[in-house]
C-alpha cells in the first residue's frame with residue numbers, strides 16, 4: 001500500500017514541486033465516482049475507472065495544479081504493452097515488475113498524455129523515467145485541466161497487446177479494476 005504515495009512523491013520531484021506539497025483530490029477524481037470535477041460538474045458518462053491527479057497545495061494557502069507540460073514518470077520498471085488514444089490525449093499501457101506473478105496480468109494505464117515517441121510496445125521503462133507530458137487541454141472545449149489519469153486493471157483473460165485499449169478498459173464485464181490508491 002505504499003506505491004501510490006511513493007508515486008505522488010516521484011511525480012512532485014519530476015516537476016520540481018518540492019517535497020512538502022500535499023496532493024488534493026475532489027470526490028469526482030476518485031475511482032468509481034459518477035461525478036465530473038470539471039465543466040458543469042455534472043455526471044460522468046460512466047463510473048470513473050481510476051484516479052485523476054491534478055491539484056496540490058504548496059504553502060499554507062497556495063493551491064495549484066499540474067502545469068500543461070508537466071512531466072510524468074513511470075511508477076516502476078516495466079514493459080510497455082500498448083499505447084492508444086483516450087478521450088483527451090494518449091494512454092500508455094505498462095506491466096510493471098512486481099506485478100508479473102499475477103495471472104493473467106495486472107496492468108497500469110497512464111492516460112491523457114503526450115507520450116514520448118520512442119516508447120513503443122515492447123520497449124522497457126525504468127522506475128522514474130519520464131514517459132510523457134500531460135496532454136495540453138487548453139484547446140479542448142471541456143475546460144478540463146491537464147491531469148494524469150491512472151488506472152490499475154486486472155485482465156481476466158489472455159489479451160493481445162493491441163487490444164489493450166479503452167474499448168476493453170471501459171468494459172466492466174471483461175476486466176477488474178483495482179484502485180491504484182491502495183496498491
Ligand SMILES: [Zn+2]
Nearest residue numbers: 050051052149
Ligand atoms: Zn480519469
